[in-house]
Amino acid sequence: GSGDGQGQILQRFPEKDWEDNPFPQGIELFCQPSGWQLFTERNPPTFFVAVLTDINSERHYCACFTFWEAVESAQPQSHSRNGEEEEEEPSSPVQPTQLFAPKSLVLVSRLDHAEVFRNSLGLIYTIYVDGLSVSLENVIGNLLTCTIPITGGAQ
Secondary structure (H helix, E strand, C coil): CCCEECCCCCCCCCCCCECCECCCCCHHHHHCCCCEECECCCCCCEEEEEEEECCCCCEEEEEEEEEEEECCCCCCCEEEECCEEEECCCCCCCCCCCCEEEEEEEEEECCCCHHHHHHHHHHHHHHHHHCCCCCHHHHHHHHHCCCCCCCCCCC
């Protein structure tokens, strides 16, 4: 079609809102400010932090790490001849174009620690792309319970 798509949330942690920190509605719009589009080349991963302000004037830092995955190609085209379908011959000179879709990992926090966000999302990305047999739920649970020392403060 037009090349523009709409983002959707595939998985989130925690799965249900915390009472004092609801999940930001429409966050998928902030992940791809230029819109969700397919590309013919795999782009390098990108990282940025957007600051959202809620109705109570509280800031929420949304760190977004975006990478591109190959879109699964459609089934081979077939031609109909006398009511019977024939698969396209493999020697066809026109090969389908490989397309890549953006996928974003997002971390939402009330704290402003961009470098920690980048490192955390980079770790999750590495586990995902390398197909390591580590549970993402455990990794995220460990990241959520990690204590970050205050600069110049006690450990």
